[in-house]
Amino acid sequence: MQMKMERKYRKKDKRKKYIAFFVIVFVVAMSFSYLGLYQKSKKLEKEQQQVEAQIKKEKEKKKELKKKKEYIKTREFIEKMATEKFGLLYPDEFLLKADE
DSSP states (O other): OHHHHHHHHHHHHHHHHHHHHHHHHHHHHHHHHHHHHHHHHHHHHHHHHHHHHHHHHHHHHHHHHHHHHHHHTSHHHHHHHHHHHHOOOOTTOOOOOOOO
């Protein structure tokens, strides 16, 4: 009778050891999974910051181009280009050039 009881306790001990082993394996697997997700999250955050910086840079560039577009439409710009590129002047103007 005592042998049966000892076997029964051994079986329970083995079962507890198996359960403990699988719990440990599960916890380790979940830890690695969490670590992978954490690293991916950090990578995506960094990428998002880079994209936001690029967007800001492009918005500034757009603003500068818009200003330049408005300047190109002005009479001042047209007169300047006519003088520089084609040498055109108003009848009462004369052009002075410095020697280089």
